[in-house]
Amino acid sequence: MQEQTITTVKTDLDNQIQQKIDLKTKPLGALGTLEQIAFKVCQIQETLSPQLKQPSILVCAGDHGITHEKISPFPQEVTFQMVMNFLGGGAAINVFCRQHNINLLVADTGVNYDFEPSEQLLDLKVRKGTRNFAVEPAMTMEECQTAMNNGAAIIEKLHQAGTNIVGFGEMGIGNTTAATALLCKYADYSPYEASGAGTGLDSQGIQHKASVIEKALNLHAKISDPKEILACFGGYEIATICGAILKAAELKMVILSDGFIATSALIAAHAINPNVTDYCLFAHESNEQGHKLMLEHLKAEPILHLGLRLGEGTGSAIAFPIVQSAVNFMNEMSSFEDAGVSNV
Structure with a gap:
């Protein structure tokens, strides 16, 4: 009744x-x-x-052990170098957040680097990078839960401070491979149809990436629990965003879902609690191969089609003024x- x-x-x-x-x-x-x-x-x-009150975007950075499989043309050091760029205000996400008066938070969730303490950088580091999931699970269940709890805690603080709309961005060399593996596992796609160029792979590189993911999926084929899947194939930044999404939905905040990596965190959150998409607006459709498949899996309609595939939460920042116009x-x-x- x-x-x-x-x-x-x-x-x-x-x-x-x-x-x-x-x-x-x-x-x-x-x-x-x-x-x-x-x-x-x-x-x-x-x-x-x-x-729409105090719009915020949380950018989470983390490194990935899967880079040992040579799935990225960029070295792992680019992760910490880009975090420094965020802190210096020079990245695309900084530009768009300044333009639209969006509060930007940057978090180290698992970068393989020792940052100097900074008021600008949230220290949520669980470990210096995940393990190589082509060999073993990327995270332990405890590490994954810690990252998820860290994301939830940040959202709790933002909500208490008055934020009611939040977006998520990420940085992490190798994280398109992690996101693709999560897509394949949660939504039952082949890595050969889901794998894309990431930071700039050629066709041969994409095939290699798909073969690495296929090997990992076969290795961990028996894993079926949603959180175990996240721990096995995800990254600390993805798990942190997943926990943040779950908490934001619980608090009835508007969630601006971004591109490929951030949406992999949403797919994980959706597998844990299917109601989270009731609180989501989908900022854009990324040019990354698997993002269209993710949106189809979630039955989502993106606001923008701009050919973006940068990450960082840039799509959410660009879409925010459109949401503001609607309100x-x-x-x-x-x-x-x-x-x-x-x-x-």
Whole structure:
């Protein structure tokens, strides 16, 4: 009986949201995807007057033992060098967060480097890089849970400080291989259809990457528990984002899902709790091979198609002002009655 009441209340709210959208001074559906975004944000916040408060993006960095299999044209040192670039304000994510007044947080979740203590860098390091999952699980279950708990704790703090919309970015040489393996395991795709160029592999490199993933999938074929899969094939940055997504959904925050790596964390979170996608807006469709497959698996419609495949949370930062426009029209655009315009 209680479940039936909750369903009825939700249906009533959905009807009210749609009515408010439809009675704005425009033809039905004329604002296209903006109307869908406004509807979703209203649903998440359970209101007809949504607000986006203190938008934040958490960028998590971690290294991967799978790089020992020569699956990336870039050396592992690029991970810590890019973290330094984030801290210096020179990366793409810094540019877009400044442009749109988004709070940017950078976390070391497992970089193979000793950073000097810094107020700008969250120290969430679990270990200096994962293990090589072509040989053994990337993380122990305890390490994976620690990373997930770290992500949840950051979201808890952001929520307490007033943030109600959050996006996630990442940095980690080798993490497209980890993300591809997670996609294959969670969604039952072949590594040969899911593997892409990552940081710039040629066709031969992509084939090698797929063969490494295939070997690892065969090695760990008996693993089926969602958290065990994450620990086996994921990275510390992916596990941290997964825990953060689960907590953000629990707190009914709007989640701006980014590209390939961040969506692999979402697929893991979805396997643990399928309701998390009720709180997600999908910023864009990455140009990375497997991201389209991820979106299909999650039955998700991306806001943007810009050919991006950078990561860092850049797609979420670029999509944020579109979400803001959707909320603004919902709150500020006149209805036919308010404007004295005939509605035929």
